[in-house]
Amino acid sequence: MAFSASYVCFDGCEGETYSLDEVVYRCSNGGLLDVEHDLDALRTRSGAAWRALFDERAGARTWPDRSGVWGKREWVLPEIADEHILSLGEGNSHLLPTPRYARDLGLKHLWIKQCGHSHTGSFKDLGMTVLVSQVNRMRALGVPIVAVGCASTGDTSAAVSAYCALADIPSVVFLPADKISVAQLVQPIANGATVLSLDTDFDGCMRLIQEVVAAYPIYLANSMNSLRLEGQKTVAIEIAQQLGWEAPEWVVVPGGNLGNVYALGKGFAMMKALGVIDRLPRLVVAQASHANPLYQAYVGGWERYAPVTAKKTLASAIQIGDPVSIHRAIRALREHDGVVEEADEQELMDACAHADRFGLFTCPHTGVALAALKKLVARQVIGPDDRVVVVSTAHGLKFTDSKVAYHSGTLDGITSRFANPPVSLPAEVGQVVDVLRRTFEI
Numbered sequence: 001m002a003f004s005a006s007y008v009c010f011d012g013c014e015g016e017t018y019s020l021d022e023v024v025y026r027c028s029n030g031g032l033l034d035v036e037h038d039l040d041a042l043r044t045r046s047g048a049a050w051r052a053l054f055d056e057r058a059g060a061r062t063w064p065d066r067s068g069v070w071g072k073r074e075w076v077l078p079e080i081a082d083e084h085i086l087s088l089g090e091g092n093s094h095l096l097p098t099p100r101y102a103r104d105l106g107l108k109h110l111w112i113k114q115c116g117h118s119h120t121g122s123f124k125d126l127g128m129t130v131l132v133s134q135v136n137r138m139r140a141l142g143v144p145i146v147a148v149g150c151a152s153t154g155d156t157s158a159a160v161s162a163y164c165a166l167a168d169i170p171s172v173v174f175l176p177a178d179k180i181s182v183a184q185l186v187q188p189i190a191n192g193a194t195v196l197s198l199d200t201d202f203d204g205c206m207r208l209i210q211e212v213v214a215a216y217p218i219y220l221a222n223s224m225n226s227l228r229l230e231g232q233k234t235v236a237i238e239i240a241q242q243l244g245w246e247a248p249e250w251v252v253v254p255g256g257n258l259g260n261v262y263a264l265g266k267g268f269a270m271m272k273a274l275g276v277i278d279r280l281p282r283l284v285v286a287q288a289s290h291a292n293p294l295y296q297a298y299v300g301g302w303e304r305y306a307p308v309t310a311k312k313t314l315a316s317a318i319q320i321g322d323p324v325s326i327h328r329a330i331r332a333l334r335e336h337d338g339v340v341e342e343a344d345e346q347e348l349m350d351a352c353a354h355a356d357r358f359g360l361f362t363c364p365h366t367g368v369a370l371a372a373l374k375k376l377v378a379r380q381v382i383g384p385d386d387r388v389v390v391v392s393t394a395h396g397l398k399f400t401d402s403k404v405a406y407h408s409g410t411l412d413g414i415t416s417r418f419a420n421p422p423v424s425l426p427a428e429v430g431q432v433v434d435v436l437r438r439t440f441e442i
């Protein structure tokens, strides 16, 4: 049986179905779209058969099966041909057990899903391989797309520009000036994207790019575009696969524009619907207190959502006041008995530095997730025997500016409880030995 997928309206408007080969981001009533798979066709294979196929491919040596995303291609983009797939070896990231850190937090089972260990250093690669591959196919079919564009808090632009450079497709990125890290800025520059550094914040960049793509043949790569979520969905499948085809009790993820939590929820729900797992995990979204519109809606019992003006946060990739996927996130949280927690600047930087002492090297967004986890364990929402997976969204090396400032004690308003600054000494053996004797009590 042939597998297939199409766009439908997320809000369920009748008759709003589009081919994935069309350039369309919203339904005619303005709602977001969702990629819907033909589940009856997918059900012609049993849950056990899907598990066996995915396991076989995860160990494959052949391209593109060994990609964590394309190894699940029937569930992602079932109709794309091999020749149009653009892969930078994304996915199949490590599910890292952290027994010593877990014990310190009062847990028995904690894993970090290392989605930042990826070509451009963030989970954005998982979605962008799908989006840029589909653009590649559409261009081959004669759809007039001149370039791929996005507004970004840094990581999306890095992924767009890398996959576009691989494909020889022009890219343009809209970045808020002075609000992203140096490592993030240099990535699109190096990959040859047209980089527009704009005197506004992320929400301002987002408004501008939407006006531009409405008038010009530039394809929008923001997560409003539901193709990316199909790739990000594979994180859920990998987590279950790496736990021996079981869902943990909890999955914790930092949230900004909130596409990722919806993608995770969709992945788990699809596995349950197709008999690949037999129960769903509960989901936790962790937000920075400086950009917490989802948290506020949650505290209000989902009665009311209001955008906020995001304040500066060191978790810069989630400094978003008006998340495009807010209603997607709320749906995923309702379906997964979800919880939302927040962390302030002190808590998120301390959580990063504390986790690093156990051998991790966490980005500030993962710090938000870890700080939230700590609070939920303290409040006994998460029990000591529960199995918990924290999704680490980026590599810490993209965020050395804030980590160095933390350890130097130069972050405004933050007490660096876990600071470990270097000791500066003259090159003189007596003084070196003095320090070592004091440090190690020898």
Ligand SMILES: *Cc1c(COP(=O)(O)O)cnc(C)c1O
Residues within 6 Å of the ligand: 122, 123, 124, 155, 156, 223, 254, 255, 256, 257, 258, 259, 260, 261, 317, 318, 363, 365, 366, 393, 394
């Ligand atoms: C994009 C991003 C997030 C937020 O993901 P959303 O889907 O926007 O909620 C979190 N952390 C990092 C490092 C990111 O790049």
Ligand SMILES: [Zn+2]
Residues within 6 Å of the ligand: 009, 010, 011, 012, 013, 016, 027, 028, 029, 030, 031
């Ligand atoms: Zn609609």
